[in-house]
Amino acid sequence: MEYEIALIGNPNVGKSTIFNALTGENVYIGNWAGVTVEKKVGEMEYKGKKFKIVDLPGVYSLTANSIDEIVARDYLINENPDLVVNIADATALERNLYLTLQLMEIGADLLLALNKMDLADNLGIEVDVKKLEDILGVKVVPLSASKKIGIEDLKEAILNTIEEKRKKRKNVNAKDKDKYPIKYPHLETYIKRLSSIIEKDEALKKYNPRYLAIKLIENDEYINEIIKNSKIWEDLEPVLKEIKKELSKKYGEPELAVVEERYKIIDRIVKDVVKKTSGKLTTTEMLDDVLTDEKIGTLLIIPFLWMLFKFTFDASKPFSEIIQYIFASLSTVIKTSISNKFLASLLADGVISGVGAVLTFFPILAFLFFAISFLEDSGYMARIPFIMDRVMNKFGLPGKAVIPMVMGFGCNVPAIMATRTIENREDRILTILINPLLSCSARLPIYALFAGALFSKYQGVVILSMYALGVILALLTALMFRRLIFKTSPAYLIVELPQYHIPHLNVVLKNTWERVYDFLKKAGTVIVFGVVLVWFLSVYGPSGYLGDEVFNNPNLIAHSYVAIIGKMLTPLFAPMGWDWRACSALVFGIIAKEVVVGSLAMLYGAGENLSNVIAHAFSPVSAYAFMAFCLIYLPCIATLAVIKNEIGWKWALFAVAYEMILAYVVALLISVIGHFLFG
Amino acid sequence: MYPLAFTKEGEEVIVKKIDAGAGATQRLTSMGINVGSKLKVVRNQNGPVIVSVRGSNIAIGRGLAMKIMCEKC
Structure with missing residues (x-):
């Protein structure tokens, strides 16, 4: 027999610290059915009993104001856990209550964990726990989870409360609907009138009638809907109307x-x-x-974001390089040790390089989430949107969009995952959609190649202009989508x-690991699939299997599907003056934008002197258009996978379509204006 | 009665009316800001307003702060 326990509380009360303290290593992380809200379930063993702990x-x-609230409410009503542990912050008891x-209204079996007692002490706040217990009719456990004080007491209280309730229930054998002494003196008569009608309907038995009555007075849409569809609505409607009228006179609005x-x-x-x-x-x-402070605070935010950015991308770099190196050697080993060339290439150029592509994100994400978790846990994170x-x-964006936008300059994948702190769904979708337009670090090699080959005197300015173009397009897109x-x-x-x-540190590390793991599990498969698909299109052509020599032989790859796609695209890009090789390279860029450079080298059959070849194959105008196109077109596979995870296929496809069109229009404009200006 | 956005830092006010939509009103309510709450204005420059209410500090966007009507207390 396993008991099910739910943890619930306001944000910032130290809920995850308590969850970590109660549960061990076995934590399951998933999503609540149908929504992207994270669900964490852990296990606890105490005095031979097993407990399943659900983190709400x-x-x-508990209104239906956000997905989080709906998830919590639905769980409490439908799953009816053995015990709900309400974690409250002792320094802000007023708000937490x-x-x-x-929770009492809903009729949950309750235990109150009063956290941050040490902090309350420092602030000169004294809480009389015994008295609180008496007034609420609920067991109250004081603790300081961050100092590991009171965790054992909490475990014991959990067990005792559950077992006491079991005993009581056996004796009384009836639903103790009025189990809490808390009453609302001015509303009780109304609540009684409504609940006496509600009780008549057997179909509403899973709800606490008192809860339904209060919610009806509060005009809760969800409960209104349930009652309107029940048998008792006819009897209830006139009574409810009358009650609301009376309350309106006294309070302005019944809610x-x-x-x-x-x-x-x-x-x-x-x-x-x-x-x-004191x-x-x-x-x-x-x-x-x-x-x-308006001025100092704004100035200080720049170094903070800069540190976040530098830490994420610089500190993770050696680890990413090690992983890349390991996978590159692994490919070589496989190619030399497996005699079947097809299989060797599938494994080495397809699967291994796909898995490698996923794992090179691992250090970047780990460092990013470490930094974000650190800032969150310190309390500074909440000040940034302020x-x-x-x-x-x-620009039609919420204050919280800043962090994902800054992160986008490093890599769009963690940046999009960082939008999870935005509660409003529309705000979040908008913030995600504009993110691929911010020039991630993978696009820099492309800029560097073209700027070096064709704009040697103005390299810096040209590269910087790409970043600026990205930011401008992102903000304009935000404005436009917001309006339209x-x-x-x-x-x-x-x-x-x-x-x-x-x-x-342990909270930060645990949060970091959970988030990274989540990415690997969900986005990983899509990325590996994408890489294998592109491999497939390169080694196969209409004439069949071309052999893995394609990757070293420009004449051979000209017969592959990738080349054919490139050739098909060429007429479309004729106004920009790109040949089929440039177009094929764009197809490879879907894997990751920096792959464009390697693909160009492969397709032009140029090794070290790629810069020279590029200088001949492109004009400054067509090169600039190509750079802009690379900036804007199609989020890479990893980004696409994350967009799909966060907001679904529909929006991911929308992002693809929008960015393709935008890229084409911008590249075309650059070509037309460029030709007009420079002949 | 005047909007929260027009208060001065350090001022203590009582909320008299909230003119925002149901969603924003509910969110404010659940964070401790309802008609009758006492607020202490901690920060009011050009951006959002920070108030201290029921033991915690809450930042409220300027647009919303225009819709929370207060009186000195």
């Missing part, structure tokens, strides 16, 4: 009645239970004085600024 998303409330009251009553109760509880003594300046206040909100809003597709303004910024603290 961090929420402030709002969720606690709603406000429930909110107001909840906070009234909370105010009274807090008055009884919490004592505040009011000295905290570290957080001092830091925020500087870090959230500072950037106004600027980003001008989403037609809404970005969601208002409402974000809690948590206390700063020194990050806990």
Whole structure:
């Protein structure tokens, strides 16, 4: 027999620290059915009993305001866990109790874990745990998870609470619907009238009638829908109407009645239970004085983002190179040791290089997520959207879009994964769609090749202009999509600024690992598949298998499918003046943009003197157009795989179509204007 | 009654009315900002407003801060 326990709490209460402390190594990470919200399930063993621990998303409330809230609510109603552990922040009990009251309304079997007791102590906040327990009718366990104080008490309380409830249930054998002493004095008569009608319907038995009644008064859309489709709606409708009318007179709107009553109760509880003594300046206040200042804070954000960027891409570089080296040698070993040439090439040039392509992302992602988790855990991350909100809003983007945009200059894959902090779905889709336009580091080799070959005097300016072009197109696209597709303004910024603290290494490392693992598992297969497909198109032609010599023989690869695709594309790109080799190289660029350079070398049969060959095959105008095209066209396979994971195939295909068209238009414009100016 | 966006840093106000849509109002409510809450304005420059409410600091976008009506307390 295994007990199921759910952890729930506001964001920043230290929920993941507690989850980590309770569960061991065996953590399953997946998604909640149908949505991209992360689901974490772990296991705990205590006194011979087994517990399944489900980590619910961090929420402030149980309305249906965000996917996170819907996920949490649906789980509580449908799965009915043995115990819900509500984790609250002792330094902000007032706000945290709002969720606690709603959990009581829903009728969950509850235990309150009061975290950050040490911090509360430092701030001069005293919480009378015993009294809180009496008022709420719920076991309360004080703890400081980051200092590992109180974890054993929590485990014991979990076991005891579950077993006590089991015993009670056997004796009474009835649903104890009024299990909590918390009542809303001004609403109770209404709640009773509604719930007495609701109880008549057997089909609504899985809900707590009190919860349904409160939600009806609160005008919750989801519950309204359920009740409207039930048998009792006819009896209930006139009663509900009357109640709402009465409440409107008193509170303005019936929804406000429930909110107001909840906070009234909370105010009274807090008055009884919490004592505040000193009011000295905290570290957080001092830091925020500087870090959230309009001028200094904005100036300081630049070095912070620069460090994030440098750390991610520079620190990971040696590791990526080692992985590349290992896979390159592995290919060589396979090619020399397997006599069947077809099989050897499939393994070496297809599968191994595909797996290698996935794994070279591993260090970049690990370092990025380490840095992001570090900033998150320290509390600084929440301040970034605060500072950037106004600027980003001008382009129809939310303040939180800054971080993914900066990351995009390194690699679009982690950048797109970093959009997960944006709650509003439309805001998130928009932020993802513009991201491939930001010039990732894989595009630099292409710029370097062409700028070196044709613009030797202005190399720096030409390369920089590509980055600028990317940013301009990204912001213009954001503006345009906001007007044409989403037609809404970005969601208002409402974000809690948590206390700063020194990050806990184990939390940071665990978060990092979970995120990287998630990428490898999901995007990995798509990338490997893509690489193998391109391999297939290179070694096969209409005449059949060409042999793996194609990769060294430009005359041979001219007969492959890739070349044929390139030749088919040539008329389309005639206005830009690119030959079929350039077009074929673009096909290879789908794997990863830097592959374009290697492919050009292969297709032109040029090794070291590629620069010279390029200088003859392209004019400055056609080269500039080619660079711009490489910047914009098609996100690479890895990026595409991540877009698909995050927001689905529909948007991934939309991104492909949009970027292809945009790339073509921009390249064409450059050619036309270029020819006009320079003849 | 005046919008939260017009308050001064250090000022303490009571929320009298929230004119935002249902979604934003609910989010504010669940983070401790409802009609009747006492707010202390921590930061109010040109960007979002930071208020201290019920023991935590919340940043509110300027557009939304225009829709939260307050009174001095």
